[in-house]
Amino acid sequence: xxxxxQSPTHLIKTRGQQVTLRCSSQSGxxxxxxxxxxxxxxxxxxxxxxxxxxxxxxxxPPRFSGLQFPNYSSELNVNALELDDSALYLxxxxxxxxxxxxxxxxxxxxxxxx
Amino acid sequence: xxxxTQPNSMESNEEEPVHLPCNHSTISGxxxxxxxxxLPSQGPEYVIHGLTSNVNNRMASLAIAEDRKSSTLILHRxxxxxxxxxxxxxxGFGNEKLTFGxxxxxxxxx
Numbered sequence: 001x002x003x004x005x006q007s008p009t010h011l012i013k014t015r016g017q018q019v020t021l022r023c024s025s026q027s028g029x030x031x032x033x034x035x036x037x038x039x040x041x042x043x044x045x046x047x048x049x050x051x052x053x054x055x056x057x058x059x060x061p062p063r064f065s066g067l068q069f070p071n072y073s074s075e076l077n078v079n080a081l082e083l084d085d086s087a088l089y090l091x092x093x094x095x096x097x098x099x100x101x102x103x104x105x106x107x108x109x110x111x112x113x114x
Numbered sequence: 115x116x117x118x119t120q121p122n123s124m125e126s127n128e129e130e131p132v133h134l135p136c137n138h139s140t141i142s143g144x145x146x147x148x149x150x151x152x153l154p155s156q157g158p159e160y161v162i163h164g165l166t167s168n169v170n171n172r173m174a175s176l177a178i179a180e181d182r183k184s185s186t187l188i189l190h191r192x193x194x195x196x197x198x199x200x201x202x203x204x205x206g207f208g209n210e211k212l213t214f215g216x217x218x219x220x221x222x223x224x
Contacts, residue, residue: 004157033211033212035212035214040216041216042199042201042214042215042216042217043158043212043214044214045211045212045213048211056211058211090157090158092157092158092212102160102163103160103212104159104160105157105158105159106157107155107156107157108156108157
C-alpha cells in the first residue's frame with residue numbers, strides 16, 4: 001500500500017508569483033484535505049475535496065484554490081504569493097466513511113516566499 | 115469548533131509511561147476525541163481516537179473521563195521515537211476537518 005506523497009519537497013518563490021503543489025492520495029482514498037502549517041504552529045485547514053468537489057473550506061482567501069482529479073490526486077494552487085504564505089503545506093487523504101475518519105498525512109512541501 | 119487545552123511541553127524518561135492530558139470542557143455529544151502526533155520533519159500521524167469508552171491500540175491507550183470533559187493519552191513505555199508534538203483534536207459527526215491547536219511537545223530523556 002502506497003502512502004500519501006507530495007511534491008516538490010521544497011520550493012522557493014518570490015512575492016507575487018504563483019505556485020502549484022501536488023499530492024497523491026493513499027490507494028483507495030477518495031478524500032483529500034490540505035493544511036498550512038506555519039513555523040511553531042499546528043496545521044490549519046485550507047480546504048477539502050471529495051470526489052473532485054470542494055467539500056469545506058477554512059479561513060483562507062480565494063487565491064488559495066485546489067483541484068482533485070479522477071484518480072483522487074490533488075493540487076493546491078496559490079496565486080499572488082505573499083511573504084506570510086511561507087509554511088509547510090500538508091495534504092492528507094482519507095476514505096469517506098462518516099464518523100471519526102482517520103486522515104493520513106504526507107510529509108509536506110516546504111514553501112519559502114522571498 | 116470546540117476547543118482543547120494541552121500543556122505546551124512535557125518531559126519523560128525513556129522506557130517509562132507517559133500521560134498526556136487534554137481538557138475539552140465544551141465538547142459536544144457527537145465529538146470524537148482524536149490524537150495525532152507529529153514527529154520532527156514529518157506530517158502528522160494518527161495515534162488513536164475514541165468517543166466515550168477507553169480505547170487501546172498498538173501505539174497507545176486513550177482514557178476518557180466519565181463526563182468527557184478531559185482525556186489522557188497514555189504511552190505505556192516511551193521510546194526516543196515517541197518524541198513529537200502530540201495534538202488532541204475534537205471531530206464532529208461526519209466532519210473530517212481537523213482543527214489543530216499548538217499541541218504538547220513531548221521530550222524523551224534517555
